Amino acid sequence: MAEPVEPVRVKIRGRELTTWETVEISRGIFRGCGQFGLRYAEADRRQVPFFPGDAVEIWWGRSQRMLVGYVDNLDHVLESDDHSITLSGRDSSADLVDCSVDPQGPQEFTKIDLADLANLLTAPFDVPVNVEGDSGEVFDQFTLEPSESVWSAIERGARIKGLLVYSPGDGTLLITTPGRRRAGQPLREGVNVLSAHLRLRHGERFSDYHVLDAQPGSDDLFGAAAASVIRSSEDAGVFRHRPLVIPAEDSMTPAGATSRAQWEATVRAARATRLEVVVAGWDKFRSGKEPGQLWRVNELVRVDIPTLEIATDMLVEEISYSRSFAPHGGTRATLALVRKDAYVPAPVIEIEAAEEGER
Numbered sequence: 577m578a579e580p581v582e583p584v585r586v587k588i589r590g591r592e593l594t595t596w597e598t599v600e601i602s603r604g605i606f607r608g609c610g611q612f613g614l615r616y617a618e619a620d621r622r623q624v625p626f627f628p629g630d631a632v633e634i635w636w637g638r639s640q641r642m643l644v645g646y647v648d649n650l651d652h653v654l655e656s657d658d659h660s661i662t663l664s665g666r667d668s669s670a671d672l673v674d675c676s677v678d679p680q681g682p683q684e685f686t687k688i689d690l691a692d693l694a695n696l697l698t699a700p701f702d703v704p705v706n707v708e709g710d711s712g713e714v715f716d717q718f719t720l721e722p723s724e725s726v727w728s729a730i731e732r733g734a735r736i737k738g739l740l741v742y743s744p745g746d747g748t749l750l751i752t753t754p755g756r757r758r759a760g761q762p763l764r765e766g767v768n769v770l771s772a773h774l775r776l777r778h779g780e781r782f783s784d785y786h787v788l789d790a791q792p793g794s795d796d797l798f799g800a801a802a803a804s805v806i807r808s809s810e811d812a813g814v815f816r817h818r819p820l821v822i823p824a825e826d827s828m829t830p831a832g833a834t835s836r837a838q839w840e841a842t843v844r845a846a847r848a849t850r851l852e853v854v855v856a857g858w859d860k861f862r863s864g865k866e867p868g869q870l871w872r873v874n875e876l877v878r879v880d881i882p883t884l885e886i887a888t889d890m891l892v893e894e895i896s897y898s899r900s901f902a903p904h905g906g907t908r909a910t911l912a913l914v915r916k917d918a919y920v921p922a923p924v925i926e927i928e929a930a931e932e933g934e935r
Contacts, residue, residue, distance in 0.1 A: 604894035712737035838921030846918030
């Protein structure tokens, strides 16, 4: 597999660097923000003096913006034969992860959907919210927890509705459904897969998930009765009796509590089976010298790796992009893949063929 020449562009405070040495970017559908790391030459330091808080943009070619964010950390390391300068940071939604909701603002919302809630909470940070598809039914009531961060509040609401909310890296926050798009190119052993690592972990997986549905009290439903309605989901891939009880987050309808139990079962099942694949380049395919479309999180992709007995569709949960000019460096993308039904709430998580064989 030939090593492509990658059109990666890095800008600090609007000025493009010319002698950077390595760059790494990572993001995932379970993260509130993406991260980056950059090592650069002293020549760039003299040309553009960098400081924490500086604005950063990383582009793929001329049209695909991969990351819009800020420098968090700057490190100088002086050794006898080298002076390395590195900076690292996160995309602009990092402020949502770090900062609490304004304690002077509303702490309780009624009859509000997830999109409107997210827009209200992110407005002071100038991080737009994009919604793909339906953002779910309205919350009858949504109460912020003490000192809760903006990101954790929105993510909690998304979890209740069985949706995903993550940063795509372009300075926005995205609310969407799992596996909404399909990658146009499969991952095939001996074709574009440089290496693969399959991990099976069942210690955090349970046979039954129960959510205590703490409903608001009424004349007919009060006290212990209002807090003892149980909604459940099952994981047929766990053969021992391993129940888990989850307290309801905020006031839930019976349907919301059921979705919450199903969400917990699907996510834990997904993370129990994880495949990491390394490919050359950051894009799926290209036409001539123009860069192709990047590999992206939340895409369904066909995976054919006979040595690991994998021939199925999987979901891209996390991606790390790296580019190094070192002799054994090059341009790589590491894709972390999980079950295709990951994050799709279902009453019963079915047994996969691989699990049946292990049993």
